[in-house]
Amino acid sequence: xxxxxxxxxxxxxxxxxxxxxxxxxxxxxxxxxxxxxxxxxxxxxxxxxxxxxxxxxxxxxxxxxxxxxxxxxxxxxxxxxxxxxxxxxxxxxxxxxxxxxxxxxxxxxxxxxxxxxxxxxxxxxxxxxxxxxxxxxx
Numbered sequence: 088x089x090x091x092x093x094x095x096x097x098x099x100x101x102x103x104x105x106x107x108x109x110x111x112x113x114x115x116x117x118x119x120x121x122x123x124x125x126x127x128x129x130x131x132x133x134x135x136x137x138x139x140x141x142x143x144x145x146x147x148x149x150x151x152x153x154x155x156x157x158x159x160x161x162x163x164x165x166x167x168x169x170x171x172x173x174x175x176x177x178x179x180x181x182x183x184x185x186x187x188x189x190x191x192x193x194x195x196x197x198x199x200x201x202x203x204x205x206x207x208x209x210x211x212x213x214x215x216x217x218x219x220x221x222x223x224x225x
Contacts, residue, residue: 089165089219090123093183096158106153112190113146116178119164120194123176127215138201139209141174145195149225152182152189159183165219171207173197174216179223191225 092115100111121131134141154160161183168175173195180190200206208216 088123088127088217089163089222090119090126091161091163092119092122093159093161094118096154096156096160098156101156105156107155107158109148109150112148112150112180112192115160115162115180116164116176116192116194119162119178120176123164123166124216129212129215134209134212137209139206139212140199140201140203141196141208142199143194144173144197146192147194147225148190148192150190152187154180154182154189160189163222165222166216167193167218167221169208169213169216169218171213172205174208177219177221177225188223191223193225 096107100107102108161181163179165177167177175193175195178192181188198206198208
């Protein structure tokens, strides 16, 4: 399953050249990942209430074209890999009007318990997070 969220690039998210500042892509990916989990049937809030915290351990972003002020962008998200303690999400950031690929990315997250030590992703959550083939070359 691949989910998507849309977002209009705000003026406050751009630099002096009118391009979206590179760190904002991390925020947009977090928005997409949060909604992807929700669409699959579990929210971060529910996970944390159950004692599981997903923590980002690695990020890789390849910037291809700049997003600009007032662009409507679409951030697609999917599960690339799933293990008992780790999940890797893939992302494609696109200009919504033209489908132009702006960036590709992946994040690795591990499961922690309330003591902040490594734990397993609950089985019922793993069943919801079926890996999907990458729709774009990362």
